Each structure stands twice: as C-alpha cells, then as structure tokens.
Amino acid sequence: MNTFWDYEDIFGKAETAHLNRTMDEFLELAGTIRRRLGKQGYLLDKYISIVLEAANATLLYDAAERGFNASSELRHLCLSVIDGKADCADHPLYEKVREHIGSHPLEYLEVPTKQSLYCIALAGDFLEHTAAGYYQRQKETQREVFDIVYLRDLYRKISAILGGEDEMERLNLLLRQRFLIVTPMAGFLQGLTNDLLYCLTHRDVETSRLAAQLWLEEQAIGE
Secondary structure (H helix, E strand, O other): OOOOOOOOHHHHHHHHHHHHHHHHHHHHHHHHHHHHEEEEHHHHHHHHHHHHHHHOOHHHHHHHHHHHHHHHHHHHHHHHOOOOOOOOOOHHHHHHHHHHHHHHOOOOHHHHHHHHHHHHHHHHHHHHHHHHHHHHHHHHHHHHHHOHHHHHHHHHHHHHHHOOOOOHHHHOOOOHHHOOOOOHHHHHHHHHEEEEEEOOEEEEOOOOEEHHHHHHHHHHHOO
C-alpha cells in the first residue's frame, strides 16, 4: 500500500468531525461528573482549569520555531570544525562533531554541501542532546503553571468520590484528544526535523544533486 498516495497523506486531512465529537463528549462527561460531585463540584472545575492552562502554557508555533532555530547550533558546530575554528569548543557535542568530521573527510568542493552532509550524519546525536534540554525547559515551564502533585491529589479525590477512576480516565483522554492534538515536544521535534529536511534537500552546486542522494551514496560506499 502506498502511504503517500495523495497530497493529504503529506499535509493531513481536514477532518474536524472527530474534534467536535470529542468536545461534545468532554462537555457531557464533565457535566455528569460535576453533578455527581455535588457540592464538591469545584474540585472538577479546578482540575479542568489546571489542565487547560497547562495545555496552553507553550504555544505550538513557539515550540516548532524553537526546534527549527535550535538546529542552527549543529550547523554552526559543523561549519566551525570544517573551517578549522575552535569557537564552539565548549559545546557538549564539539568533540563528537570534530571526531566525526575528522574521520569522514568529504571531497565535495562546496562548503554548504559538506555542512549539510555532516548535519545529516550527526542529526541523531544532536536530536538526543537538544530534545533532552527542551524537555527540561518544558518541565520548568509547567512547574511555573501548576503543581503536578496537587493535580494528582485532585484526581484521587474526585475518583474516590466517584467510586473509581473510569470516568476521570475517560475525561483525561478527551482532554488530551481535544486540547493537546500536538504536544509542545512533538512540535519542537518537528521543528528540528524541518531543518533536517532542508539539509537533505540542499542541492550541491558542483554536482546538481540533492544532499540526500549524496548521503545515500556515501552510505553505500561505507558498506
């Protein structure tokens, strides 16, 4: 089966019915739970408000932009080593980049082509490094918005009153499906990936071939 049969297989489908359905289910379930809580319905109000504020603490476009911009670190590292400079020597990945470039010389004349190929080769290591850093920053951002221990406690109190977790589990699922369609971490990783795509689609002036083609050739030679 061809996964990329149509345009929408790349950019996604304009499907909104499931989001409207999820919103309706969320409102109905929240109303039911609140009625069952009686005078303690404020517990659910607080719970939902915390989750909604947390979901909007980092906007998706900001997360994606940060991911895209973070890739400039790797580009700068590679270019610095190619030019024989040590201005990035204090970067945690400097030695790994220097060792890789030193042991994988490329004969292409165009520096941007070399840079793109080295960025492709080192993308995995950089991904692990920068994603871990962004993850920690997201944790700090969320801690400024709410206390996760307090949120867990609210969940336990509400579940205890309801006589089980089933309804709250369902509520959490609906909250995630409707309000966290794409998480900040996913947006950040896509931003990084977009820059990687630029590297892969860079066209070498000397050979008029894409870096992706040159990379595949390099891999074949290495085997």
